[in-house]
Amino acid sequence: AQSVTQLDSQVPVFEEAPVELRCNYSSSVSVYLFWYVQYPNQGLQLLLKYLSGSTLVKGINGFEAEFNKSQTSFHLRKPSVHISDTAEYFCAVSNNAGKSTFGDGTTLTVKP
Amino acid sequence: EAGVAQSPRYKIIEKRQSVAFWCNPISGHATLYWYQQILGQGPKLLIQFQNNGVVDDSQLPKDRFSAERLKGVDSTLKIQPAKLEDSAVYLCASSPGTSGTGELFFGEGSRLTVL
Numbered sequence: 253a254q255s256v257t258q259l260d261s262q263v264p265v266f267e268e269a270p271v272e273l274r275c276n277y278s279s280s281v282s283v284y285l286f287w288y289v290q291y292p293n294q295g296l297q298l299l300l301k302y303l304s305g306s307t308l309v310k311g312i313n314g315f316e317a318e319f320n321k322s323q324t325s326f327h328l329r330k331p332s333v334h335i336s337d338t339a340e341y342f343c344a345v346s347n348n349a350g351k352s353t354f355g356d357g358t359t360l361t362v363k364p
Numbered sequence: 365e366a367g368v369a370q371s372p373r374y375k376i377i378e379k380r381q382s383v384a385f386w387c388n389p390i391s392g393h394a395t396l397y398w399y400q401q402i403l404g405q406g407p408k409l410l411i412q413f414q415n416n417g418v419v420d421d422s423q424l425p426k427d428r429f430s431a432e433r434l435k436g437v438d439s440t441l442k443i444q445p446a447k448l449e450d451s452a453v454y455l456c457a458s459s460p461g462t463s464g465t466g467e468l469f470f471g472e473g474s475r476l477t478v479l
Contacts, residue, residue, distance in 0.1 A: 256406075258406075283464075284464055284465055286467065286468075288468075294472070295368075295455075295470040295471060295472045295473065296407075296455070296457075296468075296470040297470070298467040298468075301467060303465050342406055342407070344468075346464035346465070347464050348463060348464050349419060349420070349462075349464060350395050350412065350414070350419065350459060350461070350462050350463060350464040350466075351409065351412060351419070351420055351464070352397065352409065352464070352468055353409065354399075354406035354407045354408075355406050356404070356405050356406040357405075357406050
């Protein structure tokens with residue numbers, strides 16, 4: 253079985269501040285890791301993914317995430333956020349059969 | 365390239381009634397998913413198809429939910445009879461491969477309200 257825990261349900265930050273959204277996963281087999289973003293009134297879209305290789309992956313809109321196998325984490329970071337980054341962020345894991353499991357999401361609110 | 369299409373976008377029914385949702389995935393995508401997203405929670409997998417076969421339906425409440433994927437293309441999810449706790453957004457997603465390495469492409473969802 254696989255599961256995802258997003259440690260913060262809500263993260264408020266001021267514009268231009270750095271942000272980290274935390275994600276831990278559990279799985280008995282190797283998994284692939286994803287972050288999706290859902291802007292208000294839009295569908296989920298891929299932000300970035302880790303399949304193998306370098307543990308630091310870069311995504312769209314200046315986001316990056318680091319895979320840490322020993323801590324089973326895949327935290328998402330951005331050095332300077334904008335108002336337009338306000339959205340719901342979902343961490344997900346996928347196994348070799350394509351089964352994708354999502355966390356409960358983190359609401360990022362960027363304040364001016 | 366057309367995205368994942370879902371209909372209807374909104375549906376309001378009374379408990380014990382039935383409802384059906386339709387999904388047309390991106391052309392050529394082998395894997396199709398139905399997720400249930402209750403307010404304040406993440407998407408929960410209901411069923412996963414690869415081509416027209418079921419890969420995982422372990423979390424589908426089979427006493428009331430059913431789903432099919434005709435000819436490995438579009439799919440229908442049905443709820444009969446509906447309960448209050450079925451109020452949620454039903455998301456359809458598709459992926460080009462079957463290995464789990466590809467991203468999921470989501471539709472805009474079908475919002476169900478059960479009164």
